[in-house]
Amino acid sequence: MNDAVLLDRQGSIAILTLNRPDKRNAIGDAIREALVPLLGEIAADPSYRAVVLTGAGGAFCSGGDLGEMRSRCMLERRARLEGWRSAIRLITRSPKVFVAAVDGPAYGAGFSLALLCDQVVAGPTARFSAAFAKVGLMPDLGLLWSLPGRVGLGRAxxxxxxxxxxxAAEAARLGIADHLASEGGTLDEAIRCASRFADAAPGSVSQIKAALARGPARLEEVLDWELDGQPLLAGTEDHEEGKLAFLERRPPRFKGT
Incomplete structure (x- = not known):
């Protein structure tokens, strides 16, 4: 059994925990092979409305497992990175809101993984670093897309x-962390953050995230995306529920239909 990633539940919120504390949750094949099916399971279950991603043992993720990077075969290295594509898509285009709960290091690929999430909560011990160049690599897992979107091209x-x-404080100042948590309260703050977004209409979340994942675009492209997505959403039961709730002055009860 692969327990490199654990799935827990709190109401409509899924909690995914990277579980290699002996290696500070360094990303290797075991984490990827556990994470992708769990993300697919969550995506297929409409009762999950938000996801918190965190790490065990006081660390979020110390980066890629260098011990698994020994192969000098380019095709093997390429295949390993290709295996992450489905996980990245399942996070960035998901109808669920993803929140990263970061304690300790979020280095290299761990930094990338945190920034794939829609919101980042940083505890007092959180540390962030795009450490790829220090080991002769370039950023991966989407960081070349996500980091400029948060801090601008020059800072990225x-x-x-x-x-x-x-x-944590500097990460918040730059826009890398969205929320700061007190000592020992990072996961609780991330769950509270996820709860604030869990009531959003899943179709709206999916369309917004998918459009933003395409990156900077010309106005005409954005208008085309609106033509694709908005008429689709306008025909959903969730839209009708949203209008009714507005008129009745009550919170909407979205079902993802």
Whole structure:
């Protein structure tokens, strides 16, 4: 049994925990092979409305497992990275809101994984670093897309080229962390954050995330996306429920239909 990623539940919120504390949750084949099916399971279950991603043992993720990077075969290395594509899509285009709960290091691929999430909660011990260049690599797992979107191109270049370590306060100042948590309260704060988004209409969440995942675009492209997505959403039961709830001055009860 692969217990490299654990799935727990709190109401409509799924809690995914990277579970290799002896390696500070370094990303290797075991985590990927456990995470992808769990993400698929969550995506297929409409009773899950949000996801919190965290790490065991006081660390979020220390980056890629260097012990598994020994192969000098380019095709093997390429296949390993290709295996992450489905996980990245399941997070960035999901109808669920993803929240990263970061304690300890979020380095390298761990930094990338945190920034794939829609919101980032940082505890007092959180540390962020795009440390790829320090080991002769380039950013992966989507960081070349996600980091500039949060901090701008110039700052993203500086962080990627230097590998400087940011504490929680600096990460919040730059826009890398969205919320700061008190000591020992990171997971609870992430669950509270996820709860605030869990009532959003899943179709709306999916369309918004999918459009934003395409990156910066020309106005005409954005207008085309609106033409694709908005008429689809306007025909859903959730839209009718949203209108009715507005008129009745009550919270909507969305079902993802």
């Amino acid at each position: 270049k500086a962080l990627m080229l230097s590998g400087n370590v940011l504490d």
